[in-house]
Amino acid sequence: MGTNSRPRIAIDAMGGDYGPQVMVPGAIQAARRRDIALRLVGNQEQIxxxxxxxxxxxxxxxxxxxxxxxxxxxxxxxxxxRKKDTSIQVAYKLVRENDADGVVSAGHTGATLACGMFALGRIKGIERPGLATVLPRENKPLLIIDVGANVDSKPRHLVQFAIMAEALAVNVLKTPEPQVGILSIGEEQGKGNVLVNEAYGLLARTSMNFVGNVEGRDIFQGDVDIVVCDGFVGNVVLKLSEGLGTAFSSMLRKELGRGFWAKLGGMLALPALKRFRRRLDYEEYGGAPLLGLNGASFVCHGSSGTRAIQSSVQMAGSYIRNRTNDDIRAGLEAHPEITRFHRLKHILHSSAGKGSGHNEESQDET
Incomplete structure (x- = not known):
C-alpha cells in the first residue's frame, strides 16, 4: 500500500467498557478527519x-x-x-487476509496481544513485540516502551524496542532524530542492573541518537523523546503516572472546595485549570501501539471515551499511511547483530576480546 492510500482499519467495536456506543462514534470521527476506511467488527445489530x-x-x-x-x-x-468468533479475533483475521491494514481495540488486553501474535506473526527479526505508550509533557510527548507486553526481557530485546519506537516517533509523532534513553537508577554509565548495562552497550553501538541513562525523575522534564525499559518496569511507571495524575486532580478539587476564598480562587483559575487538564489528557494520543507485528495494532484503555478512540484510530491511520513497519524492518537490517538468536554474552565478549587482544569469543563458545 502506498503512502497516499486510504488506510483500512478493523475496529473491535465490542471491546472496552462501553462497546459500540463509544467505539463506533470515535472511529467515525477519525475516519471523517483523516480519510480512513473502517471495518466495524462485532454484533451487526448493535453496530x-x-x-x-x-x-x-x-x-x-x-x-x-x-x-x-x-x-x-x-x-x-x-x-x-474455545472462542474462535470473538470480535477481536475476527478483526485480526481481516488483517491476516489483507482485508484490513490494522486493528484498534479497547477490549481484553491479554486477548488482544495473544490474538495479534497468533494471527499476524512478528516482523522478521523481532523476538518480542513491545507495547508502547505516549505520555503528554510540557514541551513534547514522551514515548515509553515496553509498558507491559514482556515482563522478562533480554538486552537485545530492549534494542529492538528502541528501533521500533524510533520508527513510531518519526512517522507518527513527527519527531525528527528522536533522542533515545534507557531507564535506570542513575545517569552515569554503569548504573543499573545487568539488563540495563548490557543493553546500554548495545544501544551505544547503534546509529540511533542514544543519550544514555535516564532517571525516573527526568522522564517528564528531560529532553529525551523515547524511554526504553522492560515491560515490568514500564508498566509500573505507566500505572504510577496514571495514579498520580488521578490523585493530584482529586486533591486539587478538594482543596479548591474548602471555604469561600478557595472556591473563589478556583473560579478565577478555572480557564487555566481547564488548559492544564487538556495538556495532561491521555486521550489526546489514545491507545498504545503494539509494535513488532505484521500489521498495525493499537490497544486502548478499557474505559476509553470517544475522544481516545478517535485519537487511537487517527494514530493507527498515520502508522499505516507512513509505512512505519517498513522503517522498523530497515532499522533491523541496519543492526543485524541484535536480531540473531544467540547469547548476548557472546556478542559483548567478542567485542571486548577484539579490543584487548584476547580470544574471549572462543572461550564463550566452549
Whole structure:
C-alpha cells in the first residue's frame, strides 16, 4: 500500500467498557478527519444502531459480524482455543487476509496481544513485540516502551524496542532524530542492573541518537523523546503516572472546595485549570501501539471515551499511511547483530576480546 492510500482499519467495536456506543462514534470521527476506511467488527445489530445516530455519508464503512466477545474474565488461552468468533479475533483475521491494514481495540488486553501474535506473526527479526505508550509533557510527548507486553526481557530485546519506537516517533509523532534513553537508577554509565548495562552497550553501538541513562525523575522534564525499559518496569511507571495524575486532580478539587476564598480562587483559575487538564489528557494520543507485528495494532484503555478512540484510530491511520513497519524492518537490517538468536554474552565478549587482544569469543563458545 502506498503512502497516499486510504488506510483500512478493523475496529473491535465490542471491546472496552462501553462497546459500540463509544467505539463506533470515535472511529467515525477519525475516519471523517483523516480519510480512513473502517471495518466495524462485532454484533451487526448493535453496530447498526450506533451508525444510525451519526452521519456516515462519504465514508467507507463496512460491518463485519462477529458472534462473540472476549470478556475481561476470560483467559487469553481460553479465548484462543474455545472462542474462535470473538470480535477481536475476527478483526485480526481481516488483517491476516489483507482485508484490513490494522486493528484498534479497547477490549481484553491479554486477548488482544495473544490474538495479534497468533494471527499476524512478528516482523522478521523481532523476538518480542513491545507495547508502547505516549505520555503528554510540557514541551513534547514522551514515548515509553515496553509498558507491559514482556515482563522478562533480554538486552537485545530492549534494542529492538528502541528501533521500533524510533520508527513510531518519526512517522507518527513527527519527531525528527528522536533522542533515545534507557531507564535506570542513575545517569552515569554503569548504573543499573545487568539488563540495563548490557543493553546500554548495545544501544551505544547503534546509529540511533542514544543519550544514555535516564532517571525516573527526568522522564517528564528531560529532553529525551523515547524511554526504553522492560515491560515490568514500564508498566509500573505507566500505572504510577496514571495514579498520580488521578490523585493530584482529586486533591486539587478538594482543596479548591474548602471555604469561600478557595472556591473563589478556583473560579478565577478555572480557564487555566481547564488548559492544564487538556495538556495532561491521555486521550489526546489514545491507545498504545503494539509494535513488532505484521500489521498495525493499537490497544486502548478499557474505559476509553470517544475522544481516545478517535485519537487511537487517527494514530493507527498515520502508522499505516507512513509505512512505519517498513522503517522498523530497515532499522533491523541496519543492526543485524541484535536480531540473531544467540547469547548476548557472546556478542559483548567478542567485542571486548577484539579490543584487548584476547580470544574471549572462543572461550564463550566452549
Amino acid at each position: 447498526e444502531q450506533e451508525l444510525s445516530r451519526t452521519m456516515v455519508d462519504g465514508l467507507e464503512v463496512d460491518i463485519v459480524h462477529a458472534d462473540d466477545v472476549a470478556k475481561m474474565g476470560d483467559k487469553p488461552s481460553h479465548i484462543m482455543r
